[in-house]
Amino acid sequence: MPRILHLFPKSACPLYKILMxxxxxxxxxxxxxxxxxxxxxxxxxxxxxxxxxxxxxxxxRDIAKELRLxxxxxSKKIKAMEEAGVIHGYIPRIDAAKVGFDIVAxxxxxxxxxxxxxxxxEKELAKDPAVFAVFGSTGxxxxxxxxxFRNTTDLDIFVKKAAAHQNxxxxxxxxxxxxxxxxxxxxx
Numbered sequence: 001m002p003r004i005l006h007l008f009p010k011s012a013c014p015l016y017k018i019l020m021x022x023x024x025x026x027x028x029x030x031x032x033x034x035x036x037x038x039x040x041x042x043x044x045x046x047x048x049x050x051x052x053x054x055x056x057x058x059x060x061r062d063i064a065k066e067l068r069l070x071x072x073x074x075s076k077k078i079k080a081m082e083e084a085g086v087i088h089g090y091i092p093r094i095d096a097a098k099v100g101f102d103i104v105a106x107x108x109x110x111x112x113x114x115x116x117x118x119x120x121x122e123k124e125l126a127k128d129p130a131v132f133a134v135f136g137s138t139g140x141x142x143x144x145x146x147x148x149f150r151n152t153t154d155l156d157i158f159v160k161k162a163a164a165h166q167n168x169x170x171x172x173x174x175x176x177x178x179x180x181x182x183x184x185x186x187x188x
Contacts, residue, residue, distance in 0.1 A: 039084040044069060046188050048077055049086075053185045056090040093184070101148040103155055104176040107162065108141035112169035118142060121167040130158055141172070 041049075044067065051063045060078070064071040081087045096104070109125075111118045119136070122143055126134040133146040145162070149155040155175075163171045 039080060039086065041081075041086070044073070045077055045081060045086075048074060049081070049186075050188050052078075052087070052090075053188065096148050100150050103149040103152065104179075105147055105149065105155055105159075106174045106176060107145040107147070107159070108137075108172040108174075109143040109145060109162070109168055110140070110170040111142050111167050113167045117167050121165060124165070125162060128158065130154065 039045075047067050048063060051058060051066055058066075060071045060074045063069075064074045067074070078087065111121060113121075122134050122136060125131060125143075125145055128147070130147040130149055131145055132148060133144075135144045136142065137144050147155075147158060149158065155173075159171065159173055162168060
């Protein structure tokens with residue numbers, strides 16, 4: 001039995017039976033296994049990540065000078081964080097509207113089938129190039145999809161395709177009018 005379930009005494013947690021059910025337990029185990037390759041970050045690692053958050057194109061030499069560490073130390077620590085999956089890659093932050101993607105839609109989706117098919121459907125929706133985020137969620141809606149479109153015709157095509165999927169019961173579409181904040185960097 002996973003150690004995390006021992007945090008919930010049977011008598012104190014009415015959700016114990018739900019947590020012990022096969023599908024929930026399997027999903028929990030999958031999540032725990034995905035996060036198994038972790039490293040313990042020290043103060044120097046955090047400072048390196050902060051420096052990369054400011055400018056991911058900074059050279060190891062510049063980071064080393066800024067943090068008063070050797071270039072070799074910077075190189076080894078960044079490589080270790082990349083291998084552990086702390087750092088997934090380096091990408092430019094592009095203004096989507098300036099390259100023609102004027103419409104951002106947030107779609108809440110309710111599925112009509114069980115959890116395994118739900119995850120598979122989420123993965124199918126995520127394959128569309130317009131989609132930049134897919135979240136499994138709690139509450140009334142089981143999934144949230146965020147996507148960028150060049151125009152309302154592209155949005156309409158995507159929504160009709162998603163709504164027609166055999167596992168989709170309901171879809172609620174909201175168009176974003178403006179961004180007050182959109183941040184991908186992790187605050188360290």
